[in-house]
Structures are given as C-alpha cells and as structure tokens.
Amino acid sequence: MSQSTRTTRGFIQGLALLWGSALIPPASGMDFSLGGFGTLGAARTSDGSAEIVRDLSQPHGVTERWSLDTDSVLGIQANLGFSPELQAVIQAVSRHHYDGTYEPEISWAFLGFTPTPAWTFRAGRLGTEFYMLSDSRLVGYSYTTVRPPVDYYGTLPFNYVDGLDVAAARPLAGGLLKGKLYAGLSREQSPWEDRQFNMSGSLLVGGYLDYLKGPWQVRLGHARVQFDNELPIDDFYSLLPAATANELRVKDHWSHFNSFGIVYDEGPLQTQLMLSKTFAEHATFEDTWAGYFILGYRVQDWTPFVGLSAAKSSPKDLNNPIPGYTDAYQAYFRTDQRTLFLGARWDFRENMALKAQVDIIRGSPDSTFLYRWETSEWDGSMNLFSLSLDFVF
Amino acid sequence: MKTRHGLRRLLIITLLLGLGGARADGALVVVMSGASGVDSLTREEVINIFLGRFRQLPSGQAALPVDQPEDPALLADFYQRLVNKKPAEIRAYWSRLVFSGKTAPPRQAKSHEEGLKWLSDNPGAVGYMRSDARPSQLKVVFTLGP
Numbered sequence: 439m440s441q442s443t444r445t446t447r448g449f450i451q452g453l454a455l456l457w458g459s460a461l462i463p464p465a466s467g468m469d470f471s472l473g474g475f476g477t478l479g480a481a482r483t484s485d486g487s488a489e490i491v492r493d494l495s496q497p498h499g500v501t502e503r504w505s506l507d508t509d510s511v512l513g514i515q516a517n518l519g520f521s522p523e524l525q526a527v528i529q530a531v532s533r534h535h536y537d538g539t540y541e542p543e544i545s546w547a548f549l550g551f552t553p554t555p556a557w558t559f560r561a562g563r564l565g566t567e568f569y570m571l572s573d574s575r576l577v578g579y580s581y582t583t584v585r586p587p588v589d590y591y592g593t594l595p596f597n598y599v600d601g602l603d604v605a606a607a608r609p610l611a612g613g614l615l616k617g618k619l620y621a622g623l624s625r626e627q628s629p630w631e632d633r634q635f636n637m638s639g640s641l642l643v644g645g646y647l648d649y650l651k652g653p654w655q656v657r658l659g660h661a662r663v664q665f666d667n668e669l670p671i672d673d674f675y676s677l678l679p680a681a682t683a684n685e686l687r688v689k690d691h692w693s694h695f696n697s698f699g700i701v702y703d704e705g706p707l708q709t710q711l712m713l714s715k716t717f718a719e720h721a722t723f724e725d726t727w728a729g730y731f732i733l734g735y736r737v738q739d740w741t742p743f744v745g746l747s748a749a750k751s752s753p754k755d756l757n758n759p760i761p762g763y764t765d766a767y768q769a770y771f772r773t774d775q776r777t778l779f780l781g782a783r784w785d786f787r788e789n790m791a792l793k794a795q796v797d798i799i800r801g802s803p804d805s806t807f808l809y810r811w812e813t814s815e816w817d818g819s820m821n822l823f824s825l826s827l828d829f830v831f
Numbered sequence: 832m833k834t835r836h837g838l839r840r841l842l843i844i845t846l847l848l849g850l851g852g853a854r855a856d857g858a859l860v861v862v863m864s865g866a867s868g869v870d871s872l873t874r875e876e877v878i879n880i881f882l883g884r885f886r887q888l889p890s891g892q893a894a895l896p897v898d899q900p901e902d903p904a905l906l907a908d909f910y911q912r913l914v915n916k917k918p919a920e921i922r923a924y925w926s927r928l929v930f931s932g933k934t935a936p937p938r939q940a941k942s943h944e945e946g947l948k949w950l951s952d953n954p955g956a957v958g959y960m961r962s963d964a965r966p967s968q969l970k971v972v973f974t975l976g977p
Contacts (some may be wrong), residue, residue: 574927581923651885
C-alpha cells in the first residue's frame with residue numbers, strides 16, 4: 439500500500455470513528471456539543487538548502503515549492519457535560535506529523551472536575567502547557583500570526599501527555615491570581631532524519647503562575663522533562679568511549695524549561711512578550727535562550743502585525759570531548775537565529791480568517807536544530823512566505 | 832440627476848447612522864435575578880465571569896453567564912463596551928480556551944425569552960440587556976455606560 443493511500447485511509451478511519459462516537463445520542467440531561475477547528479495553510483521559502491519545520495514533531499519542513507504540509511490541520515472535539523461540575527472532552531487532530539502521514543491522533547481525552555469555581559482537576563490525555571500558548575498552538579483561528587513563532591515554540595515536540603493537572607484561581611489586589619500544576623507521560627515521537635526519537639514514557643511535570651489585571655497578563659512558568667529513551671543513535675554512542683557517551687546520553691536526565699511572559703491586550707491593540715531559558719542535565723540538547731515580541735493592531739476586520747523572535751543556544755563543555763566528533767554532534771542541536779515577521783489577519787467572515795505572513799530569518803550557518811535536510815549550502819538565512827485560512831466550527 | 836441620487840443616499844446613510852447611534856447610546860445593564868443575593872459587581876468581576884477567567888460571585892456561589900447571540904448588535908455592543916473587542920476577537924479568544932479543554936463560553940440563549948427564563952430560574956445567572964428592556968424582577972448589578 440502506498441504511503442498516501444495509507445494516510446488517506448487512516449484519516450478517514452479516524453474521522454469515521456470520531457463521528458460515529460459523536461452520533462451516539464447522549465443520555466438525557468447531559469450537555470453534548472461537537473465542534474472543531476482547522477487550518478489550510480500554504481508555505482514556501484526562498485532557500486532550497488534547508489527545510490524549516492513548524493516544530494520538531496515534523497519530519498519535513500518548508501521547501502522552495504508551495505506546500506500544504508507544514509501548517510494544515512483539522513481537529514474535531516466533542517464535549518460531554520455530565521453535570522455542571524463534571525465533563526469529558528475528546529479531541530482528535532489530523533496533521534503532518536512524525537511519520538510523514540496525516541494519521542489522526544487523539545490529542546485530548548480527559549475527565550474534568552470543577553467542584554468550585556476556584557478549583558479544576560483534570561485527568562486523562564492533556565495538552566502540554568510548557569509556554570503560554572503551547573496547549574492551543576494548533577488552533578490557528580485563536581491567534582493573530584500564521585503559526586506561533588518557530589524560534590520560540592518550534593523546539594517543543596511535546597503536544598500532549600497522559601496524566602493529570604490541577605488549576606486554581608483567586609482574586610488578589612483587584613486582579614486575579616491563577617496557577618496550575620501538571621504531570622504526565624509523553625506518548626509521542628520526534629523524527630530524527632530517517633529515524634524516530636521515541637519520547638513515549640518520558641515524564642513531563644510543570645506549573646505556572648498567572649496574574650491578570652485589566653489588559654495585563656503576566657506569567658511565570660517552569661516545566662521539565664525526563665526522557666525515558668535514548669536518541670536513536672546507539673551506533674554513534676557505541677563508537678565513543680563510555681565516559682563520553684554517558685555525558686551525551688539523554689535517558690533518565692532532566693531538561694528544564696523556564697519561561698516568562700507578558701501580554702498587554704487592550705481593545706484593538708495586542709502585544710505579547712515571551713522569554714524562555716532551557717537547560718539540560720546532559721550535553722546533547724543545548725542550553726537555549728529564546729524570546730519573541732508581537733505587536734498587532736486591529737482596524738475593522740484587519741489586524742496587521744509585526745514581530746521579532748530569536749533563539750540562541752550554546753553547547754555544554756564536555757569532560758571527555760572527542761574533538762571533531764562530539765563538537766560536530768552537539769552542533770546538530772544548535773539554534774542561533776533571529777526572525778523579523780510581518781503580516782496581516784483578515785476576519786473576512788464569521789468563524790473564518792485569512793492570514794498572510796513573511797518571515798525574514800537570519801542566522802548563523804550552524805543554526806540547524808529547527809531545520810530538516812540541510813545541505814552544505816545552508817547559510818543560516820532564508821525568507822519564509824505563508825498563507826493560511828483558519829476556521830472554527 | 833447624479834447629484835440628487837448622491838444626496839438621497841447621503842441622507843439615508845445619515846438617518847441610518849443616526850438611528851444606529853441613538854440605539855447604541857442607551858446604557859447597557861448587567862443583570863441578575865432578584866434572588867441572587869448579589870447587589871453589585873465590579874467591571875473586573877464582570878470581565879472575569881464573561882471571559883471565563885473566574886466564575887465566582889462575591890457571595891461565593893458559581894456565576895452562570897448567558898450571551899444573547901440572537902441580538903448580534905446587543906452582543907457586539909456589550910463586548911465593545913466591556914473590553915473594547917469585536918465579536919470576531921471574542922470568538923478567537925474562546926476558540927483557544929475551548930480547544931484546550933478549559934472553560935466553556937457563556938450559555939448561548941436561543942431567544943430573548945430563553946435568556947430571561949435562565950436569568951430568573953438561576954440565582955447565579957448573569958446576563959446583559961439594554962436598560963430600557965429590563966423587566967422589574969431583574970436586578971442591575973453593573974452598568975456599562977455608552
């Protein structure tokens with residue numbers, strides 16, 4: 439069976455399953471709703487020497503030819519309310535993911551319990567909220583740009599975990615203080631050239647504190663992940679002295695993600711500033727600073743926007759380096775680039791928006807972590823052109 | 832001929848704008864049932880309730896907001912005055928919360944009557960309407976001036 443037939447069949451089976459379960463009439467007294475979201479997105483770059491990805495769960499990125507793969511997505515969600523306090527949510531998403539297909543996957547499936555307006559408990563499959571928008575980054579209709587800034591969100595291949603979270607809120611000083619803690623196991627994969635990095639079983643834990651007042655929102659967040667598997671490169675590790683290989687192995691080591699964000703959203707003006715610092719307790723994934731700033735201003739149905747994002751990583755010093763090998767290996771995980779992006783969102787009809795965006799990416803030639811299939815021609819810079827139609831239903 | 836048509840069109844537009852303006856000039860009131868036990872809400876509390884940030888009333892009970900989509904001009908006017916946002920921005924805001932399994936949007940009343948019934952049946956229900964359309968059994972807990 440060809441890959442495209444398999445893709446189509448998986449997609450149709452997934453949808454049929456979802457619609458089938460949606461058509462079972464819920465017992466009376468329950469609140470049932472069905473909705474969805476999607477993006478038809480096309481993108482191309484000015485440079486054929488590397489393919490930039492939307493995030494590291496994608497095996498291919500944007501090329502010099504227009505393609506729908508990077509940003510297109512379809513999601514369907516069913517909400518079932520058993521009582522005002524108890525509800526179930528299931529969401530399936532089809533998009534270009536780790537194995538190069540559009541096979542649908544269950545992105546959310548949880549039971550939520552809200553005993554009081556101040557407390558919410560959820561258990562099941564939950565989107566990860568590493569950074570402020572990361573649990574809704576597939577919902578293009580919900581944000582202004584074509585995609586969340588790749589320099590900032592692109593290094594996160596985690597979309598969901600099987601686990602639980604608890605959220606609380608309380609008024610404070612005329613505003614609102616909110617917090618959340620979560621923990622769970624990843625069930626995802628991240629492609630690594632023609633191999634897969636199996637993240638399944640990796641433990642993710644984290645939390646954040648939000649303060650909201652008037653148009654302001656400030657967030658401090660921390661998350662960490664402990665990988666349960668090695669990268670699929672044992673053949674490389676086995677060539678190294680054990681002491682060197684052990685410094686590079688990722689299994690059972692933690693990676694930490696600290697983040698800070700400020701949103702100022704007043705009427706037609708929307709601004710976001712986010713900063714993050716990641717560091718790892720192994721020498722493979724590099725310690726990284728990343729940040730972005732977006733400014734958008736709505737005029738009638740149009741929201742032009744401009745933004746800047748950047749990411750810069752640096753390698754850990756090894757106690758047992760093998761010059762020429764370990765430094766080349768560490769460079770695989772390097773990010774050193776800045777992006778100026780501008781574009782516009784047009785809310786041309788109810789529940790639909792069209793967007794156009796240009797990303798001007800300038801980086802160093804060894805900035806390769808967010809790209810696939812770089813050639814020796816890669817100089818770290820490219821321009822990215824994107825169009826998208828985002829909708830909800 | 833052309834000028835006369837143009838003038839007539841201008842006159843019609845002026846009239847329409849004038850009427851629309853007159854309609855939008857009236858105060859909007861945020862209302863609750865007389866049995867709610869709530870005397871007033873602050874703007875921040877109304878925002879928290881309608882944007883799903885925190886749905887607890889000063890009395891401690893849960894707030895149950897209700898929207899009026901059957902009157903799009905009223906809905907647009909309400910969110911414009913409350914947070915200076917267009918309905919499209921409010922929908923974008925809710926799409927983020929709904930599709931990340933968070934709070935649900937306010938209850939969408941299918942008719943003005945259904946909205947009124949919800950408000951009088953539920954002490955925690957919070958709605959909005961033009962001040963001249965308020966039945967006497969509903970209490971004003973916040974006023975949104977023009």
